[in-house]
Amino acid sequence: MRKLIITMLLIAPMALSAQKFGHVNTQELFAQMPEVAQIRLKMDTIQSQYEAQLASMNEEIQKKAQDYQAQEATMADAVKQIRQQELQEMQQRIQLFYQTAEQDIQKKQQELLTPVHERMAKAIKAVGEREGYTYIFDAAAMVHIGPDAQDAMPAVKKELGIK
Numbered sequence: 001m002r003k004l005i006i007t008m009l010l011i012a013p014m015a016l017s018a019q020k021f022g023h024v025n026t027q028e029l030f031a032q033m034p035e036v037a038q039i040r041l042k043m044d045t046i047q048s049q050y051e052a053q054l055a056s057m058n059e060e061i062q063k064k065a066q067d068y069q070a071q072e073a074t075m076a077d078a079v080k081q082i083r084q085q086e087l088q089e090m091q092q093r094i095q096l097f098y099q100t101a102e103q104d105i106q107k108k109q110q111e112l113l114t115p116v117h118e119r120m121a122k123a124i125k126a127v128g129e130r131e132g133y134t135y136i137f138d139a140a141a142m143v144h145i146g147p148d149a150q151d152a153m154p155a156v157k158k159e160l161g162i163k
Contacts, residue, residue: 019134022152024124027140029153032162033120039112046108050101057097061090123159127152 030036068083075083128136136152139145157163 020132020150021148022128022131022133022136022150023139023142023145024136024152024156025139026120026124029156029160029162030116030120032157033116033160034162035116035119036113039109039116042112043105043109047105050105054094054098054101057090057094061087061094064090120156120160123156124152127155127159131155 064083065087068087072080124136127133131152133150133152137149139151139153
């Protein structure tokens with residue numbers, strides 16, 4: 001039993017040295033993927049459309065609020081209540097629109113980015129399998145990268161067709 005333990009302790013360092021470790025900066029890689037620039041443009045367009053609609057709604061409520069303030073002194077109480085209620089309902093619609101727009105933007109961004117993340121993960125996995133890596137770590141999350149660790153970034157970029 002003692003010989004087995006000693007043999008295991010002697011073999012363990014050799015087994016570790018046979019492993020191949022690599023690293024890839026996924027944030028940098030993601031930023032360099034051509035689809036990401038197209039997605040940013042698409043998202044900017046979508047966000048601009050929502051912002052334009054929100055600005056129009058805000059302009060409308062400001063105009064109605066100014067009209068209300070200008071005529072408030074001469075209005076009957078029942079008319080005041082109706083106009084105040086209209087302003088409150090408009091404000092609620094604006095808030096609801098804003099919340100819905102935020103959710104739609106996040107959902108659309110996730111929908112567009114998920115295939116890009118999946119493509120990047122598949123490329124990293126393909127490089128790992130093809131080049132015999134035991135592990136490929138994300139360099140952005142690493143505290144220390146030793147001299148024996150190999151930069152798998154060029155191979156992954158090649159796999160993705162990024163120059």
